[in-house]
Amino acid sequence: MSQWREKRVLVTGGSQGLGFSIARAFGKQGAKVILWARDSERLRTAVQRLHEDQIEASYETVDVLDATAVNEGMQAIEKHYGRLDVLVNAVGKSTRIPLGEASLETYQEFMRLNFETAVQCSLTAMPLLEKTGGHLVNIGSLSSKTAWPYMAPYTASKFALAGFTQQCRLEGPSNVHTMLVCPGPIRRTDAGSRYARDGSNVPQSAAKPGAGAPVKGLSPERVANLIVRGCQRRTAELILPAWLRCLFSVSACSASLGDWILKRVAPQTK
Numbered sequence: 001m002s003q004w005r006e007k008r009v010l011v012t013g014g015s016q017g018l019g020f021s022i023a024r025a026f027g028k029q030g031a032k033v034i035l036w037a038r039d040s041e042r043l044r045t046a047v048q049r050l051h052e053d054q055i056e057a058s059y060e061t062v063d064v065l066d067a068t069a070v071n072e073g074m075q076a077i078e079k080h081y082g083r084l085d086v087l088v089n090a091v092g093k094s095t096r097i098p099l100g101e102a103s104l105e106t107y108q109e110f111m112r113l114n115f116e117t118a119v120q121c122s123l124t125a126m127p128l129l130e131k132t133g134g135h136l137v138n139i140g141s142l143s144s145k146t147a148w149p150y151m152a153p154y155t156a157s158k159f160a161l162a163g164f165t166q167q168c169r170l171e172g173p174s175n176v177h178t179m180l181v182c183p184g185p186i187r188r189t190d191a192g193s194r195y196a197r198d199g200s201n202v203p204q205s206a207a208k209p210g211a212g213a214p215v216k217g218l219s220p221e222r223v224a225n226l227i228v229r230g231c232q233r234r235t236a237e238l239i240l241p242a243w244l245r246c247l248f249s250v251s252a253c254s255a256s257l258g259d260w261i262l263k264r265v266a267p268q269t270k
Helices: 018-029 040-052 067-083 105-131 152-171 220-233 245-252 255-265
Strands: 008-012 032-037 056-061 086-089 135-139 177-183 238-239
Touching: 008 018, 008 067, 008 105, 018 032, 018 040, 018 086, 018 135, 018 220, 032 040, 032 067, 040 056, 067 105, 086 105, 105 135, 105 152, 135 152, 135 220, 152 177, 177 220, 220 238, 238 245, 245 255
Parallel strands: 008 032, 008 086, 032 056, 086 135, 135 177, 177 238
Antiparallel strands: none
16 A cells, blocks of 8 residues: 555645646555645646546645745645645746846745745644654755756755755754755746747747756656655655766866856857
């Protein structure tokens, strides 16, 4: 019998994309999943799709930018279900913009959405996760580990998320497993066209998945299954593709050498 049977899994940003795939992966293992997002129609559609897969799922329309809504949502989970075993913070937004065009307000927007929402949800859920010895999963990015041209606001927010996640591992309840997931570009139908209007001086190569990084797109289903396995093994960090750990290790040992390598393979900057 799966260890996830009858467990409660909350996925923020679970109505579409990688968040939805993660919810389905846990659900296929017998977990009962709860989806949070702002768009009620997308949530209803997502839950219907999960029901078609014989997965027990429910949803709550929650704006994770609203601290009051997050607190009320967690209280509702405790009241209705009595437990929370996994929290996956999958809310996120990316961009393509030259360093000189990104305003302070742009940085603040990305910090709020990619970092502050995860902090709010994590801290609010921590007492529930401590009761079950559960799992906190923060969806970062390869940009949690390295900078890359035309992604400064996004990278700054994902670096912050990486630091917070490590802090949770160091100071959080000892029985709560905390994992940072750093995937490369995820395959999606609008890849290559999502960032066409972000910056006026962004080269065409930077609009590609991964902002032109020489990394193949990852199947969201495969990433989701690896996240489930990472929770089972209580892995601290999941980097996909795994071979990039070598580059990150080089950068950690020599920042100048790491920058040199990145400049050799990155889209040409002006």
